[in-house]
Amino acid sequence: MSFLEFPIKRYQFTLVAFAMLVALGISSFLSIPRQEDPYFPIPIYQIVVAYPGAEPRDVERLVVKPIEDRINELDDIKKIESFSNDGLAMMVVEFYSTADAEKKYDEVVREINALRPSLPTEIARLEIKKSNPGLVNIVQFALVSPDAPYRELEDQARDLKDMLKAVDGVRTSETWAYPARELRVALDLPRMAELRLAPSRVIEALQSENTTVPGGAIDVGSRSFSLKTSGSYESLDEVRDTVVAAVDGRTVRIRDVAEVQWDTQEHTYIGRFNGQRAVFVTANQKDGYNIFEVRERILEAAKKFEQQLPKRIKLELGFDQSQNVATRLNRLTTDFAIAIGLVAITLLPLGLRAASIVMISIPLSLAIGVSTLHMVGYSLNQISIAGFVVALGLLVDDSIVVVENIARFLREGHSRTQAAILATRQIFLAILGCTATIIFAFLPLMMLSGPSGKFIRVLPTAVLSTVLASLLIALTIIPFLASRILSKNENPEGNRLLQSVQRGIHRFYQPLLHRALAKPRLTVWGSLAACFVIMIGVGGIIGFSLFPKADTPNFIISVETPGGSSLAETDRALKFVEARLSAMPEVASYFTNLGHGNPKIYYNEFGNEGATNYGDIFVKLKEYDTSDTPKKLEQLRRELKRYPNAHIYVKEFQNGPPITAPIAIRVIGSELDELDRLAARVEQLIKETPGTRDVENPVRIKRTNLQLKIDSQKAALFGVPALEFDRAVRLAVAGIPASRYKETDGEQYDIMVRTPITERASIHALDQVRVTTLSGATLPLSQLAELQFIAVHRRTHTDRSIQPCARGHDQC
Known part of the structure; x- marks a missing residue:
């Protein structure tokens, strides 16, 4: 048979x-699991370093170059690409696809941890992020309140985060868009001058007292006991009682020369939901779970959380990825029904x-x-x-x-x-x-x-x-x-x-x-000609693209003001965009992010990690129509283009790998001034090309910074070391992290030593900065140095995968 x-x-x-x-x-x-994108690890890692106050050249020299050199020693490296901005470095390390993604991640983490002690101590944040199309947030909540203090919003956001992390199927949950809390030690400089104490003595005392070093185990008779020598702070009074020094036979404590209290750091990331002040909470999904089941459990947890919220705080669900998945499944159902009908007719x-x-x-x-x-x-x-x-x-x-x-x-x-x-x-x-x-x-x-x-x-x-x-x-x-x-x-x-x-x-x-x-020849050639004509004709109508649009009812509007712009200037541009969105009936909701990119909600969209001249708005539409929506977005582009002092881009989500732009031209060389000139010429040529839009040249305008010019002869006469100038200015403008305060719930906060001159200090406020001589006396900064305006490159970029041409070769 x-x-x-x-x-x-x-x-x-x-x-x-x-x-x-x-x-x-x-x-x-x-x-079978349901999610928007396939989940698989990729041996590509993003290293983000926040170095507040540093200009791009210093970021590249002190942070990027050492990390690149260390990572480049690893095997199977395909490319290392880095971007250095004001106070921020971002590096993308790519290994060959045959490498084990988890193993390479462990190697990168190991090398960064080994290098960390040699990097500047002023680095505020150093993160290593994995790349995986499935590692996107499936929900984004907003806690909206016009008058609740940020500390209360932060507490509520943390509570919601803890509830979401306990939901079966949630990988992790994060909170966004509020100023970080810190334990502030505000120095009394006149009092310290009387006692001839330098700020470094306070920093050293805090670091020494807040260290936990286990003493080991000691046998006493038949019992063994763990020996504790010192420990970390457990209350603010312990911080206040920390001994700084002994002056004239009297013990000087922190409370004698500083005020210790809870405070918030400078606002570098501000969020709004539908134009109202808000903080955000996101959650992403574990692999192998059904997004619809996870969503139901998340909404159930959010409903319980909402019942305990005070009336002045409102919980809003602004993004739900399961809706996009449901839309695609509905399309499959529709196509299935069409196929059944066509078969029946046939x-x-x-x-x-x-x-x-x-x-x-x-x-x-x-x-x-x-x-x-x-x-x-x-x-x-x-x-x-x-x-x-x-x-x-x-x-x-x-x-x-x-x-x-x-x-x-x-x-x-x-x-x-x-x-x-x-x-x-x-x-x-x-x-x-x-x-x-x-x-x-x-x-x-x-x-x-x-x-x-x-x-x-x-x-x-x-x-x-x-x-x-x-x-x-x-x-x-x-x-x-x-x-x-x-x-x-x-x-x-x-x-x-x-x-x-x-x-x-x-x-x-x-x-x-x-x-x-x-007539076989005529038939073959006629068929090929007909196919060619039809292909060109239809292609001219529907257009050509390497990867199709995602056709999701979401898009991003990014706003970039000139380098060096303040948050207030960038916020004015964002509010201009918000006003246009509020007038569009197609818009369901939108998240505004000032000073930072929106949390990741699409696999090939990576938001800005932090800049005062950057902001973006994540917009959710009521529905996406393949013919009408692109026309509405094009009209929105024309309206936003009228804003005079910012680059505003409307970006629809697209499928395919993450790319900088459909067309990206790089000018490679070592002389930054010459590169600036050539980049400006390339920018002009692209703008003159018909059909181009959103032409961006990151180095088009140099940023103006302030430089402290020290009179080295006077400084030497008064016995003030150069390091003391840097420390005094840093202490006054940004503060110096001394240690970490750990609460009983596991949360950790910086212990920041500051002077009263903080929160975006003005030039006049810098006149109050005083430096300490070797003898312990203090002098005004203005007696030994002056401030000058200088033009600096606002961004540098290196790519280890691009090799320069050998000498004598014309093809470059």
Whole structure:
């Protein structure tokens, strides 16, 4: 008994297999994880370093270069790319895709930790972030209040974060858009001058007292006890009672020369929701979970949290990724229904019975495809759903051919069993070859390398598994069903509809076919020319792009004011954008981020990590219409372009790997002044090119900074070391972190030593800064130094993957 005869003659086995496939498909569809993007680790890591107050050249020299040199010693490095801005460095380390992502992450963390003691102590933040398309926030809440203090909003945000972290399926939760809390030690400089104490003595005392060093274990008789020598602070009174020095036989404590209290750091990230002051809370999802189930558990936790909120604070859910996933699944359902309808219409000439048999192959093939994805560890996401949509147009071909051929054999007088066997055997090689052609068309996508290949691999997997399933069904299930369902007594000429179709074939198609076969060359070249004309014509209408738009009802508006702009200046531009958004009825809600980018909510969008001249607005639309929405966004671009003192960009989300821009031109060299000149020329050429927009040149305008010019001769006469100038200014303007204060709930806060001159000190306030001589006396800063305005490069960029040309070569 052959393979083709077995499912027809051993119908009991076929029925059991059919039922098992249906059950497997239903089980897999219900249990397969659902998320917006595929989840897989990529050996690409982002290193973010915040170095407040440093200009780009200092950031590159003191932070970026040492880290690059250390990381470059690792194996399998493909590229190291770094950006140095005012007070901020961002490095992207990429290894070859064959490297183990988790192992390389551990190596990067190890090297950074080993290098950390040699980096500047003023570094406020150093983070190493993994890259993974699935590591995006699935919800973003806003705690909105016009009058609640930030400390209360922070406490509520932390409580919500802790509740969300306890939800099954949530990987982690974070809080955003409020000033960090600190334990401030505000020095009394006149009092310290009387006691001849330098600020460094206070910093050293805090560092020494707030250190935990276990003493070890001591045996006392039959017992062993752990010996504790000193410990960390447990209350503010302990900080106040810290001994600084002994002066004239009297003990001087922190409380004698400083005021110790809880305070907040400078506002560097301010958030608003729909124009109202707010802080944000986000949560992302673990791999292998269903986003709809996780969402329900998150909303249940948020509902309980909302019940305990004070009336002046309102909880808003501004972003819910599950809505985008549901939209894509609904599209798949719609396409599924369209496919069923088209199959029914196509097979009406063969009768309703034949159409119903073929329609069974569609859900059964999809069920096997979903089961295959589930078994190999994939999820239902936007890429796999796109694969199933593509497969819908392919999976019925084999079944249609088999059913039509079986019906033809029945009309010729064969029995149902004979017709099923003979018809399937006759076209076995034909449908096998057709299916192989489809498989070979998608196999190259399976072999793509790099992160892009990993990202797209689920699409050909979905297509191939579904098409192979359709081939198996067409050779087994479909003949069995046809041998049981199709009518025994078929009219040799078919029904009236089939007769009409055949008359049309003989009248129109047959003469045309004969003419085409008579002139094969003309037919081939004419077909190619027609395909080319149609492709160019349709492409000119719908346009060309490397990667399609995401078609999600979300977009980002980024705002960048000139380098050196204050938060207030950037906020004015953001409020201009907010006013335009408030007038758009299509907008459902929006998150405003001043001084920082919005938390990550799409896999290839990375927000700015912090700059006073940057802000963005994450906008959610009520719905996305593929024809109307782009027109509305283009109109919005024209309106926002009128703002005179900022670059405002409207960016729709797109699929594909993260890129700087569709067209990015880099001018490479070592002389920054010459690079600035060439970059300005390139910028002008691009702007003059028709069809370009959003042309950005990060070094177009140099930033003006202040430089402290020290009179070295006077400083030497008074015995003031150069380091004392830097420390005095830093203490007055930004403060110096002395240690970390740990609360009982595990939260840690900086102990910042400051002077009363803080919070964006003005030039006149710097006149109050005093420096300490070696003898302990203090002198006004203005007696030994003066401030000067200087122009600096506001941004530098290095790329270790770009090698300069060798001497003597013209091709660069």
